[in-house]
Amino acid sequence: MATIRELARLCGVSPATVSRVFNNPEVVNARTRDEVLRAAQQIGYQPNASARTLATKKSSMVGLVWDTDHRRPGWRHPYFQEILIGLKTALSGRGYHLLLLATSEEKPEESYVHAVRRHNLDGVVMIDSGNRDPSLGYLAESGIACVSLDRPLEGPRTTYVTSDNVGGARQAVRHLYEQGRRSIATISGPAGTGPGTDRLRGYVEELAALGLSQRPEHVVEGDFYLSGGVAAMRRLLRAPEQPDAVFVAGDEMAVGALRAIAEAGLKVPEDIAVVGFDDIELAGLVIPGLTTVAQDKAGIGAAAAEAVVAMINGADAPPPQVLPTTLVVRGSSRL
Amino acid sequence: MATIRELARLCGVSPATVSRVFNNPEVVNARTRDEVLRAAQQIGYQPNASARTLATKKSSMVGLVWDTDHRRPGWRHPYFQEILIGLKTALSGRGYHLLLLATSEEKPEESYVHAVRRHNLDGVVMIDSGNRDPSLGYLAESGIACVSLDRPLEGPRTTYVTSDNVGGARQAVRHLYEQGRRSIATISGPAGTGPGTDRLRGYVEELAALGLSQRPEHVVEGDFYLSGGVAAMRRLLRAPEQPDAVFVAGDEMAVGALRAIAEAGLKVPEDIAVVGFDDIELAGLVIPGLTTVAQDKAGIGAAAAEAVVAMINGADAPPPQVLPTTLVVRGSSRL
DNA sequence: CTGAAAGCGCTTACAG
DNA sequence: CTGAAAGCGCTTACAG
CATH class of the missing domain: 1.10.260.40 (lambda repressor-like DNA-binding domains)
Structure with missing residues (x-):
């Protein structure tokens, strides 16, 4: 007033x-x-923020690009809520507000770039919901400070933050090995996604490091959803040699795997040990509890905030940041 | 440019x-x-949005007040993510952006009001995470268009949106009755919350309508969390007359109840039928699937958007909006 | 350490 | 239907 x-x-x-x-x-x-x-x-x-923005060309606002199209439900992943809050909290602490950008309906090449300009956004964070969105590339090239989650990005002031998907997958496989398992299968994420390919690579690398041979029929691709986990596990159970353990590249799929195993009359972890990835709330709620590779969700949000603020303040694009994961051992892998 | x-x-x-x-x-x-x-x-x-806002005093932005203090984890409820997206989507469709407001660290009486003024926000939506935040009252009285979720609010341009908690609870109890249950207990939400008291009222009313007597020892208060559901269910199992059904006022607590029942060596639904409330993702993932009263989460977000935009456009505060619930029958209540 | 002045990019009565 | 002008509330060289 x-x-x-x-x-x-x-x-x-x-x-x-x-x-x-x-x-x-x-x-x-x-x-x-x-x-x-x-x-x-x-x-x-x-x-008055508008007057200040008009005079300085800085808004103290960071845009969040998050494709929440209802036809592609990738955004429902519960994991995003904690990342979002971590991001918001860290940004607030540095004096920035978070503006949720409307999903583009107009020509995708321009929509986000336009929003950034209209509102003089200082930076942008983008959540990769797995929906392939070409407009992200335009944003990245537009020169605005830009950090993406779980997806490498090309651009002058661009970086990304991700969990150590390779290392986490290796942890999981090693853990299963240490529990005495020698026939370790995997249900991977979709081949097109960063986390999907990296977790599969970790699986392959660790198998090699442990001197275990890798059987093609022990690698089945899933879709990160529960139903995909069920289907993939059913296929694994039909393999000539039934695995005694499975590393599942996502917790939802892992719960699906648990279900398929139960449905086949087998016991977890006695017959088959299961390790997931993410550590969503559900992992601690199923019975037996799901052993999983925990991502540091709040840390991812905070790291994204830190990176975007650094670039806003004139720093060069920091190198991609890979956050460590933590193995959380529950009943699904331990006798 | x-x-x-x-x-x-x-x-x-x-x-x-x-x-x-x-x-x-x-x-x-x-x-x-x-x-x-x-x-x-x-x-x-x-x-340029700032220039326009400066000239018109309108920002085309709606603020979201959402207390995400890590010491009080109410905000983690998975339900909020869908509401948030519903809100964002409906707001975008009407030309408004959503600005996530930093949780107040300064004097609570002023923080949000200040943010609203600084940014010329046109309206505000507040999510009640169950954290008692006095500053919400100041906002409501400040005269800005303001809609809250799940919590009645006093103020000149204020309304709220909520699910039909009473009706939903009655649906649940009636369903259990129709399944032949006659000794129906409840685990309620915390007494201080709107949804908590309303769902309890629905339970009481429907019991009366069905001519069932209400036993004091069959009403146990929970906290909306899993652990509270476990504890409450254990108490119910020690009641002189063991119930053959329980209506649990939240899905997380209901999953806790399932766990306590299993732990006691009893079977769901054979020995005890269970119905929850919310229809979070987890409800469809546990075994047996949890019968529950589904809230229309996207609808709540959309209704809040509609109400706030109506007030922004000059309409009087619309009456509180109570959205219908839907009973989703799964294995936990059906033999 | 401080002030007068110009400017940021729009909108909107007011005239015409 | 259109333009000139004033104004929205700040910031920031430029002088002093």
């Missing part, structure tokens, strides 16, 4: 001085600074 | 005319309008 002009008059200074009190306090006389601050407090002065 | 002035010069008209083309197209000559539109398209002109 109160404007900078009113506050200035009240304190007997110019608007410029008031502005300096808020933006460059060290250059103004301590006594007047305190007085302005006190008066501002008293009348509840709040600098 | 391009400004209204450049576009105007390009078309040989005044900036005022260009402005009218975008804000009041019907008043400008059709030929010039088309020409301006075409030129705008061509040079990729995007009206």
